[in-house]
Amino acid sequence: xxxxxxxxxxxxxxxxxxxxxxxxxxxxxxxxxxxxxxxxxxxxxxxxxxxxxxxxxxxxxxxxxxxxxxxxxxxxxxxxxxxxxxxxxxxxxxxxxxxxxxxxxxxxxxxxxxxxxxxxxxxxxxxxxxxxxxxxxxxxxxxxxxxxxxxxxxxxxxxxxxxxxxxxxxxxxxxxxxxxxxxxxxxxxxxxxxxxxxxxxxxxxxxxxxxxxxxxxxxxxxxx
Numbered sequence: 001x002x003x004x005x006x007x008x009x010x011x012x013x014x015x016x017x018x019x020x021x022x023x024x025x026x027x028x029x030x031x032x033x034x035x036x037x038x039x040x041x042x043x044x045x046x047x048x049x050x051x052x053x054x055x056x057x058x059x060x061x062x063x064x065x066x067x068x069x070x071x072x073x074x075x076x077x078x079x080x081x082x083x084x085x086x087x088x089x090x091x092x093x094x095x096x097x098x099x100x101x102x103x104x105x106x107x108x109x110x111x112x113x114x115x116x117x118x119x120x121x122x123x124x125x126x127x128x129x130x131x132x133x134x135x136x137x138x139x140x141x142x143x144x145x146x147x148x149x150x151x152x153x154x155x156x157x158x159x160x161x162x163x164x165x166x167x168x169x170x171x172x173x174x175x176x177x178x179x180x181x182x183x184x185x186x187x188x189x190x191x192x193x194x195x196x197x198x199x200x201x202x203x204x205x206x207x208x209x210x211x212x213x214x215x216x217x218x219x220x221x222x223x224x
Contacts, residue, residue, distance in 0.1 A: 095120045097217040098210065100127050105150055105205040111217060120221055131198040131219075138222045139192050143172070143200065146182035146214035150207030160206055164188070165199045182214065 095118045097111040108129045116125035122132040133139075145162045162183050164172040171190070174183040200217065202208070208215050 091223065093118070093120060093221040095124070095219040095221075096212075097131075097219070098212050099145075099208045099215040099217075101210040102207060103150075105207055107201055107203060107205040109145070109200040109202065109208055109215075111200075114212075120219055129199065133192045133196040133198065134194055135221060136193050137191070138189065140187065140189050140218075140220040140222065141172070141198070142216075142218040142220070143174075143186045144183055144214070144216055145174075145176070145200070145202070146180070146209040146211075147176055147202075148181075148207040148209040158204070161203045162186075163201045163203070165201060166190070166192075167197050181209075 096114045098114055100110040100112055102110070110127050110129045111131065112127045113121065113124040118124045119134055121128075122134055141164065143162070143164055147160060157178060159178050160176045162174050162176065163170050164186070172186050172188045174186045176183050
């Protein structure tokens with residue numbers, strides 16, 4: 001039996017369509033597999049990197065915490081031995097000194113103790129220009145000096161240096177302001193031994209305002 005031309009053409013086209021469809025599906029599958037396979041292989045790597053980063057962060061956090069904890073504990077133990085704030089069995093003594101009024105400019109300030117019975121300096125009940133320390137220990141020295149015109153108005157227009165000398169060596173220095181003729185509050189913590197000599201000098205020589213609020217030297221003995 002002879003087929004019609006249309007049927008024969010359809011018979012020939014059908015295998016070609018199937019072949020093309022098969023090729024298209026195979027290509028689509030290859031494309032899908034090619035796109036998904038790298039993603040599947042990348043996911044474990046991402047998880048591993050995240051886990052490794054978290055572990056490193058935790059380790060660093062632990063080390064930093066231990067470092068600062070040990071540092072604070074060691075510092076607090078050291079300060080407890082040297083700082084008066086942590087000294088529970090030590091005492092404190094304060095000596096306030098007032099400048100003596102002089103008629104002529106002088107390069108060394110003479111002082112008089114406001115607590116004559118103090119045992120911090122020798123001859124506390126006399127006016128002296130050199131303070132001789134009697135007790136070993138840690139001290140805080142506070143100093144402020146204000147100049148007086150002393151009959152000369154020009155002295156107020158000059159800046160003077162005010163120096164605290166310890167055993168003849170410069171230990172603390174400041175300068176008077178040309179407007180107020182006063183220094184800032186100078187302060188220094190220092191360890192002094194018995195017999196140390198403290199002097200306050202002015203350069204160039206000048207007269208001093210002896211008001212306690214304007215010129216004063218405070219010696220604070222903390223502990224031995």
